[in-house]
Amino acid sequence: MNVIEADKLTKRFGNFTAVDKISFEVKKGEIFGFLGANGAGKTTAMRILCGLSQPTSGQARVAGFDIYKGTEQIKRHIGYMSQKFSLYGDLKVWENIRLFGGIYGLSDKQLKEKTDEMLFTLQMEDRRDALVDSLPLGWKQKLAFSVAVVHDPQIVFLDEPTGGVDPVTRRQFWELIYQAAERGITVFVTTHYMDEAEYCDRVSIMVDGRIDALDSPKALKRKFNSSSMDEVFYSLARKAQRGE
Amino acid sequence: MKQFLSFLKKEFYHIFRDLRTTIIMIVIPVVLVVLFGYAISTEIKSSGLVVLDHGHDLLTQRITDRLISNEYFDFYKQAADYEEIDRLFRKDKIKIAVVFPTGFAENVGNGSEVQLLVDASSPNEATSLIEYATAIINTELSEGALQTTGGITPVVRLLYNPQMKDAYNFVPGVMGMILILICSIMTSVGIVREKEYGSMEVLLVSPLKPIYIILAKAAPYLLISLVNILTILLLSYFLLEVPIRGSLMLVIMLSLLYALVALCLGLFVSTVVSTQKGAMLICAMVLMLPVILLSGMMFPIENMPWILQLISNVIPARWYIVALRDVMIKGLGVLDILPEITILFAMVVGLIVLSVKRFKIRLE
Numbered sequence: 001m002n003v004i005e006a007d008k009l010t011k012r013f014g015n016f017t018a019v020d021k022i023s024f025e026v027k028k029g030e031i032f033g034f035l036g037a038n039g040a041g042k043t044t045a046m047r048i049l050c051g052l053s054q055p056t057s058g059q060a061r062v063a064g065f066d067i068y069k070g071t072e073q074i075k076r077h078i079g080y081m082s083q084k085f086s087l088y089g090d091l092k093v094w095e096n097i098r099l100f101g102g103i104y105g106l107s108d109k110q111l112k113e114k115t116d117e118m119l120f121t122l123q124m125e126d127r128r129d130a131l132v133d134s135l136p137l138g139w140k141q142k143l144a145f146s147v148a149v150v151h152d153p154q155i156v157f158l159d160e161p162t163g164g165v166d167p168v169t170r171r172q173f174w175e176l177i178y179q180a181a182e183r184g185i186t187v188f189v190t191t192h193y194m195d196e197a198e199y200c201d202r203v204s205i206m207v208d209g210r211i212d213a214l215d216s217p218k219a220l221k222r223k224f225n226s227s228s229m230d231e232v233f234y235s236l237a238r239k240a241q242r243g244e
Numbered sequence: 245m246k247q248f249l250s251f252l253k254k255e256f257y258h259i260f261r262d263l264r265t266t267i268i269m270i271v272i273p274v275v276l277v278v279l280f281g282y283a284i285s286t287e288i289k290s291s292g293l294v295v296l297d298h299g300h301d302l303l304t305q306r307i308t309d310r311l312i313s314n315e316y317f318d319f320y321k322q323a324a325d326y327e328e329i330d331r332l333f334r335k336d337k338i339k340i341a342v343v344f345p346t347g348f349a350e351n352v353g354n355g356s357e358v359q360l361l362v363d364a365s366s367p368n369e370a371t372s373l374i375e376y377a378t379a380i381i382n383t384e385l386s387e388g389a390l391q392t393t394g395g396i397t398p399v400v401r402l403l404y405n406p407q408m409k410d411a412y413n414f415v416p417g418v419m420g421m422i423l424i425l426i427c428s429i430m431t432s433v434g435i436v437r438e439k440e441y442g443s444m445e446v447l448l449v450s451p452l453k454p455i456y457i458i459l460a461k462a463a464p465y466l467l468i469s470l471v472n473i474l475t476i477l478l479l480s481y482f483l484l485e486v487p488i489r490g491s492l493m494l495v496i497m498l499s500l501l502y503a504l505v506a507l508c509l510g511l512f513v514s515t516v517v518s519t520q521k522g523a524m525l526i527c528a529m530v531l532m533l534p535v536i537l538l539s540g541m542m543f544p545i546e547n548m549p550w551i552l553q554l555i556s557n558v559i560p561a562r563w564y565i566v567a568l569r570d571v572m573i574k575g576l577g578v579l580d581i582l583p584e585i586t587i588l589f590a591m592v593v594g595l596i597v598l599s600v601k602r603f604k605i606r607l608e
Contacts, residue, residue: 050449051449052445052448052449072451075449075450075451076451078449080445080446080449080450081446082442082445082446084441084442084445088254088258088443090257090258090261090262091254091257091258091261095254095257098250099250099251099253099254100450101250102246102247102249102250102251103247103250103251103447103450103451103452104450104451105246105247105451157449
């Protein structure tokens with residue numbers, strides 16, 4: 001079953017075509033890596049799928065709903081986490097969980113269960129009353145991810161979620177992603193780190209607004225005769241016409 | 245509804261966790277009222293006075309006594325000559341000197357003159373001093389020589405503010421300033437902060453409706469401005485003895501309407517700028533300054549060049565201050581301030597329409 005279906009999705013800003021007729025599918029429970037150099041158009045594409053931006057042309061369905069008519073339903077069934085913002089720093093850990101749970105309409109009982117469960121999984125039970133600002137960056141990001149899936153969405157969109165985090169914490173972060181995928185949550189993730197691309201079930205690589213490659217990391221490496229995703233990425237990104 | 249309440253709670257956390265800002269918001273009105281009430285006063289009190297009396301008769305003595313006993317003047321001494329007066333002016337001991345010519349009493353009624361020397365380095369103060377002194381001298385002359393002059397004596401009654409207290413003027417002015425300060429700056433900064441941090445994106449991806457975001461942002465500041473309104477009214481009533489002649493309820497409702505205009509202004513600013521600094525700058529320069537300069541709080545609108553008069557029409561504080569004075573000081577009712585209420589209300593509607601049009605739901 002596909003949770004994301006995009007068909008010739010295009011977004012133009014004036015003369016500039018940020019996203020150029022991209023088509024792809026993402027299966028339920030899949031970890032889908034969305035790669036591309038800066039300015040390749042991946043953020044724009046992701047914003048369209050999240051309902052933050054309307055496409056110029058093309059069709060897409062997210063979580064079974066049309067991106068033109070069903071934005072409200074889509075919002076209910078997706079989670080979102082961006083690198084720029086993780087959580088409200090002047091709110092306590094449990095207050096953040098409550099806030100986002102509340103926004104997604106969880107009941108008080110659900111909220112309580114979810115909070116306990118989440119703090120237990122993250123081994124942060126003793127930090128329940130700590131202000132988020134006082135946590136190390138890695139902890140914040142793990143917490144932010146857990147909060148982004150607090151309402152068990154069908155898909156969670158992660159926009160460069162591990163920016164600025166050390167490799168060990170990144171590894172732990174990906175364990176959380178695997179756990180979420182096991183629960184049946186589809187993960188749609190953009191990243192700069194090619195080691196992370198290896199963790200994905202399938203990756204797409206965007207160049208100049210188009211998707212130039214889409215397959216499992218293993219198949220891509222075979223196809224481009226490379227030993228790592230790094231090489232695959234560079235051999236594709238080299239062709240890019242536009243800069244940042 | 246639950247969504248909204250969760251979000252509203254967060255807004256209150258933001259405000260009360262930032263204790264410094266909250267205290268500033270609560271304390272600023274108190275400081276301003278006390279400042280305007282006591283420190284900054286355009287009323288003239290205790291200006292240094294010398295008298296140079298060449299006349300040495302009963303009439304000059306009586307006039308001098310009358311000047312001395314007045315609270316506007318602080319009698320420094322009898323001067324011996326012009327040089328001494330000059331010296332005292334230079335030393336800044338006195339603001340005004342009164343000089344009686346020789347034979348003053350004999351010549352009263354046929355061309356006798358009193359000379360007033362005033363320090364006009366502060367023109368407004370000088371004008372007031374001349375007026376006061378002239379009035380005092382004339383009173384003494386007309387009382388003492390009523391039978392000889394037989395002129396017209398105007399009977400003046402000062403309506404609404406018989407003691408000519410400044411407080412009657414600035415209390416409405418301070419209200420107009422504070423409410424703009426709290427409501428527009430804080431609301432716009434609050435919304436723009438979410439944009440700057442990137443949390444606005446997360447919120448817009450969530451099922452939370454943008455209108456809830458805006459309402460939740462505005463609600464706490466409306467509450468704080470209500471606290472401010474009450475503080476200012478209490479201070480001005482009990483400390484500065486400014487009466488509330490009209491209905492208290494009307495004063496509060498009018499102030500809340502004005503606070504609403506300020507909130508909408510803040511909302512509109514937040515749709516125009518994208519950084520907190522920008523929001524603060526715009527609010528301070530584009531909203532605060534006109535309130536102080538063009539609302540009629542400091543300078544009468546009637547005296548402005550026509551272009552400024554025209555501009556003053558779009559400043560909400562102008563209408564609010566007029567209406568508030570009408571209700572508080574003159575004791576007028578709701579019907580008398582209907583035009584002002586209508587204008588303020590129209591401003592709310594206009595600003596909301598503008599903001600909603602500009603509020604970027606899709607953050608393009």
